[in-house]
Amino acid sequence: MPADTVRAVLFDLDDTLCAYRRSGDELITTACEAVGVEPFFDGATYEARYGEFTDESEDVADLRERCFAAIAADRGRDPEVGRAIARAFAAERDYGNVRPLAGAREAVESLARRYRVGVVTNGAPGMQRRKLAALPFADRFETVVHAGYDTAAKPAAAPFHEALSTLDASPDRAVHIGNSAASDVAGAHNAGLRSVWLRQPDGPGDHRPHFTIDRMGDLTAPPWE
Structure with a gap:
């Protein structure tokens, strides 16, 4: 993709631009311990099931309870145990306790000088x-789409198209950057965008990104150029 054809760059937020000081896996382990059970699922399992419950949930706390209850039931456990873990998880998580991912500020500021940028x-x-x-570069984004609330959740195409409509860009002139192969890479492809995947230890699975980066700072030299 020649650089002059790119008009807009979209970013995922969690574990792409910022991270909790404690990971989702750590919080699930702590929440299980608080309930008195051995951990029987991890953050990847939660992420994979998240989208199933967005339409029926009143808010994120309700969504997490529904999701954890379903995971518990699938593992042969009482769904109420899953709900208790979800409540303990919420009690442990400090929603303001985030830090920018290494290189994220440099990446966003570099790209914002050359492209229209948004968050999905x-x-x-x-x-x-x-x-x-909480991030020092928040003012760089022209639009933020809360997928699962403003539109269907990723990997649906709708949130990407919603962001691009604000940025006056077509899918074939846009790229999306994220850490989740299942949500970000698949979602970008569903919407007709090129994907940039921030490499994770467990690999992309069946989802093959157009470009792969090892760290956010790599984006100061965009791989699509």
């Missing part, structure tokens, strides 16, 4: 706004 994130608007506001 799965998550409740209030929670995601607090995370974004």
Whole structure:
């Protein structure tokens, strides 16, 4: 893709631009311990099931309870144990306790000088706004789409198209950057965008990104150029 054809760059938020000081896996382990059970699922399992519950949930706390209850049932456990773990998880998580991912500031500021930029994130608007506001480059984004609330959740095409409509860019002139192969890479492809995957230890699975980066700072020299 020649550089002059790119008009817009979209970013995922969680674990792409910012990270909790404690990972989702650590919080699930702590929450299980608080309930008195051995951990029987991890953050990847939660992420994979998240989108199933967005339409029926009142808010992120309700969504997490529904999701954890379903995971518990699938593992042969009482769904109420899953709900208890979800409540303990919420009690442990400090939604304001985020830090920018290494290289994220340099990447965003570099790209914002050359492209129109936005965020497409799965998550409740209030929670995601607090995370974004804690980042020193939040004012660089022209639009933020809260997928699963403003539109269908990623990997649906709708949130990407919603962001691009604000940025006055077509899918074939846009790229999306994210860490989740299942949400970000697949979602970008569903919407007709090129994908940039921030490499994770477990690999991309069946989802093959157009470009792969090892760290956010790599984006100061965009791989599509």
